[in-house]
Amino acid sequence: MNYFTEQGLTEDECRQKIRMKYGDRARVMIQKSIRIGGLFGLFSREGVEMTGIIPRDYIPYTAGSAASAPLDFQKEKEKVLAVARTDKTVSAQEKADPIQQKILNEVMDLKQKIQSPSGEGHPTLARIGELLDLNDFSPGYSRLILDRLKKEFPLEILNDYDRVQDQVVEWIGENITIFKPDPPKKLPRIMILVGPTGVGKTTTIAKLAAVFGPGNKEGRPLSVRMITIDNYRIGAKLQVETYGDIMNIPVSCVDNYGDLKKTIALYSEDVDLILVDTIGKNPRDSVEIAEMKQILSGCGSSAEVHLAVAATTKYSDMREIFQQFEPFNYRSVIITKLDETIRVGNVLSALADKGKSISYITDGQHVPDDMHRAAVIPFLINLEEFKINRDKIEERFPPI
Numbered sequence: 001m002n003y004f005t006e007q008g009l010t011e012d013e014c015r016q017k018i019r020m021k022y023g024d025r026a027r028v029m030i031q032k033s034i035r036i037g038g039l040f041g042l043f044s045r046e047g048v049e050m051t052g053i054i055p056r057d058y059i060p061y062t063a064g065s066a067a068s069a070p071l072d073f074q075k076e077k078e079k080v081l082a083v084a085r086t087d088k089t090v091s092a093q094e095k096a097d098p099i100q101q102k103i104l105n106e107v108m109d110l111k112q113k114i115q116s117p118s119g120e121g122h123p124t125l126a127r128i129g130e131l132l133d134l135n136d137f138s139p140g141y142s143r144l145i146l147d148r149l150k151k152e153f154p155l156e157i158l159n160d161y162d163r164v165q166d167q168v169v170e171w172i173g174e175n176i177t178i179f180k181p182d183p184p185k186k187l188p189r190i191m192i193l194v195g196p197t198g199v200g201k202t203t204t205i206a207k208l209a210a211v212f213g214p215g216n217k218e219g220r221p222l223s224v225r226m227i228t229i230d231n232y233r234i235g236a237k238l239q240v241e242t243y244g245d246i247m248n249i250p251v252s253c254v255d256n257y258g259d260l261k262k263t264i265a266l267y268s269e270d271v272d273l274i275l276v277d278t279i280g281k282n283p284r285d286s287v288e289i290a291e292m293k294q295i296l297s298g299c300g301s302s303a304e305v306h307l308a309v310a311a312t313t314k315y316s317d318m319r320e321i322f323q324q325f326e327p328f329n330y331r332s333v334i335i336t337k338l339d340e341t342i343r344v345g346n347v348l349s350a351l352a353d354k355g356k357s358i359s360y361i362t363d364g365q366h367v368p369d370d371m372h373r374a375a376v377i378p379f380l381i382n383l384e385e386f387k388i389n390r391d392k393i394e395e396r397f398p399p400i
């Protein structure tokens with residue numbers, strides 16, 4: 001009983017109480033603010049609690065007070081320091097003394113704070129974690145960002161929230177890869193779109209046909225042809241043919257390797273670009289995927305395959321789609337239906353996990369206006385609740 005804990009409404013009141021009870025030699029080791037009095041937390045008042053020790057040669061004023069046994073101050077100090085140094089668990093006897101245990105806990109707590117200069121639990125990290133969650137980034141993606149912050153940023157920089165979040169935005173941008181097509185070795189360039197059902201493949205094929213063909217703003221309108229492998233569904237065939245009629249672009253429908261090969265050979269004479277639309281596939285049906293791959297091999301090895309996925313797809317499904325369409329050896333991903341979601345962390349996490357690049361984004365049903373070449377900036381400016389320094393990111397991620 002060489003330790004004491006006293007409370008008072010003010011620091012002076014508490015110290016006076018200690019002096020009265022234990023004399024001038026009582027040493028206060030821990031002082032903290034507490035709520036005193038009240039009922040169930042109501043009507044309580046601000047107060048002070050002091051915990052400390054009385055040196056061993058002190059003889060207490062009052063018989064029966066908490067300081068009745070002499071304390072080997074040096075020994076106790078060594079004991080506390082030993083625990084702090086080695087993390088050793090205190091013995092049962094030591095644990096039995098609640099005040100001593102309290103002091104040890106405080107010391108351990110301080111020690112832990114000193115030993116975690118990496119900023120573990122720092123409010124800036126907590127806020128960045130919240131924002132990444134809010135934007136639907138995967139837990140793995142968030143963990144990589146937070147670990148990198150802890151590793152690369154000392155505490156004084158973590159205190160500067162704006163600087164840290166600017167850096168996070170930049171890292172997110174660096175993780176986005178934009179597809180750069182190789183200059184075609186020979187014409188025609190063949191682009192094939194594969195993907196799950198209903199993601200917008202046919203609409204995107206029509207948008208591409210319009211942008212490269214009659215609506216080409218980057219040079220002369222290219223000579224474009226559309227081929228659909230979707231020969232079975234009347235509606236699907238009609239859909240492509242209607243787009244073809246409107247744009248005055250010839251459309252062919254085929255359903256096997258031989259016919260596809262012949263059609264490509266026929267067009268190869270005088271065409272710049274062939275766009276191949278495919279039937280939407282259930283990514284889990286590996287037999288259907290293998291059949292489609294066999295038919296598409298009729299396009300030749302120089303054909304560029306692009307995988308279309310809707311931005312609304314959840315992260316785990318998106319990873320599975322990326323995996324299941326791997327047999328097509330797709331060169332890039334087209335993100336469709338960006339207008340139907342405000343959060344893109346799911347998309348960006350899955351792309352980063354699988355190291356995939358993006359070639360186009362589509363954000364509406366209008367042909368051809370709602371399709372754009374992929375770029376980093378639109379993804380960053382749409383991040384929710386991140387403050388975006390537009391000039392800075394535009395300088396950092398110029399259009400390709």
Ligand SMILES: Nc1nc2c(ncn2[C@@H]2O[C@H](COP(=O)(O)OP(=O)(O)OP(=O)(O)O)[C@@H](O)[C@H]2O)c(=O)[nH]1
Pocket residue numbers: 196197198199200201202203204236278279280281336337338339340362363364365370
């Ligand atoms: N909101 C929105 N809707 C889109 C977008 N792209 C396509 N759509 C719509 O999505 C629906 C399906 O589009 P399709 O182009 O037929 O999709 P698909 O992938 O060819 O479908 P399947 O051939 O059946 O696999 C249509 O109603 C389109 O108008 C987009 O970027 N945003």
Ligand SMILES: [Mg+2]
Pocket residue numbers: 201202203230236277278279280
């Ligand atoms: Mg279709």
